[in-house]
Amino acid sequence: MILSSWPCGLAVILAVALGPLSGALADKLICVSDEKLRGEITVNNCLQKGERFGIVDDYGAVRILSKEEFDMMKKLNPKLLEMKAYGIIYLKEAPEMKKLPPPASPQTGAR
Secondary structure, three states: OHHHHHHHHHHHHHHHHHHHHHOOOOOEEEEOOOOOOEEEEEHHHHHHOOOOEEEEOOOOOEEEOOHHHHHHHHHHOHHHHHOEEEEHHHOOOOOEOOOOOOOOOOOOOOO
């Protein structure tokens, strides 16, 4: 009896655990100064023109980046500058920001 219901129970557990992940979106970098951008130019070109950016999360919350925050992001992830720039009108078309790999941790202890 337990074995016959086990696969069904496992499927329910997996569906509940993984369900929220299937619809999750990654954060997107959006130009807040020019809402009509549609990937015609790069983020770097926008920054040179003085445009401002924000990050839109999967809940639709926006965080406007200060100059210092964006400068730090550029140092951590320089590929952001090469991304095509999109305004809020084209949010669905905008590429997702790539997650950074976890930082390497120093090895401790003797071998």
